[in-house]
Amino acid sequence: EVQLVESGGGLVQPGGSLRLSCAAFGFTFSTYEMSWVRQVPGKGLECVSDISSSGTTMSYADSVKGRFTVSRDNARNSLYLQMNSLRAEDTAVYYCARIGRTSRAPNCWGQGTLVTVSS
Amino acid sequence: DVVMTQSPLSLPVTLGQPASISCRSSQSLVHSDGNTYLNWFQQRPGQSPRRLIYKVSDRDSGVPDRFSGSGSGTDFTLKISRVEAEDVAVYYCMQGTHWPRTFGQGTKVEIK
Numbered sequence: 740e741v742q743l744v745e746s747g748g749g750l751v752q753p754g755g756s757l758r759l760s761c762a763a764f765g766f767t768f769s770t771y772e773m774s775w776v777r778q779v780p781g782k783g784l785e786c787v788s789d790i791s792s793s794g795t796t797m798s799y800a801d802s803v804k805g806r807f808t809v810s811r812d813n814a815r816n817s818l819y820l821q822m823n824s825l826r827a828e829d830t831a832v833y834y835c836a837r838i839g840r841t842s843r844a845p846n847c848w849g850q851g852t853l854v855t856v857s858s
Numbered sequence: 859d860v861v862m863t864q865s866p867l868s869l870p871v872t873l874g875q876p877a878s879i880s881c882r883s884s885q886s887l888v889h890s891d892g893n894t895y896l897n898w899f900q901q902r903p904g905q906s907p908r909r910l911i912y913k914v915s916d917r918d919s920g921v922p923d924r925f926s927g928s929g930s931g932t933d934f935t936l937k938i939s940r941v942e943a944e945d946v947a948v949y950y951c952m953q954g955t956h957w958p959r960t961f962g963q964g965t966k967v968e969i970k
Contacts, residue, residue: 774959783950783961783962783963783964784899784907784950784952784961784964785961786958786959786960786961789957798957798958800958801859801958834906834907839912841913842895842897842912842913842916842954843889843895843954843955843959844895844897844909844912844952844954844959845899845907845909846909846912846918848906848907848908849906850906851906
């Protein structure tokens with residue numbers, strides 16, 4: 740069964756850092772582009788970052804560029820999001836998502852992990 | 859960024875009746891490879907999003923055939939032929955043609 744499991748969320752102060760992890764199961768992780776998508780509770784969805792299957796190409800939304808870094812370890816079937824200089828507006832549920840090979844869109848989502856930035 | 863605009867934002871529907879959601883993009887979603895990467899997602903209360911439709915009209919595996927997608931260029935539609943109780947959710951369109959991928963605001967489908 741294809742499964743994505745996020746971890747690492749929690750409460751952090753403004754200006755602080757947090758590292759999210761996503762463990763992938765049930766598919767050949769190294770052959771898929773992966774993405775982080777966030778959702779402010781009760782609000783809409785925002786694509787935060789993408790990483791190519793090899794890990795050599797990364798893309799970021801303007802709202803996080805320079806503060807967030809996406810990476811992956813294909814040997815460990817894991818995806819990461821290093822979040823620095825966190826702001827209150829980064830408070831959201833962060834989803835790990837697998838991008839379909841031919842659809843350029845998420846076709847599998849994790850359950851999400853909540854990040855709360857507050858003093 | 860490409861702005862995706864959905865309407866209506868709230869859609870009360872009677873069980874067994876059809877429902878239709880519109881999605882318009884601020885620029886064409888036709889990719890240089892000829893494909894149009896417009897997707898529809900369903901998010902039930904308390905759950906992660908689930909993709910229903912990709913490339914305008916292709917249904918994902920396991921998606922009931924009462925869901926259908928159509929459209930071209932900048933105008934797209936998701937239709938539910940006969941709404942069932944399990945269809946209560948927020949529906950989002952999302953474009954994957956241009957980076958960053960962008961979502962519509964969401965349409966909340968509820969039962970009258």
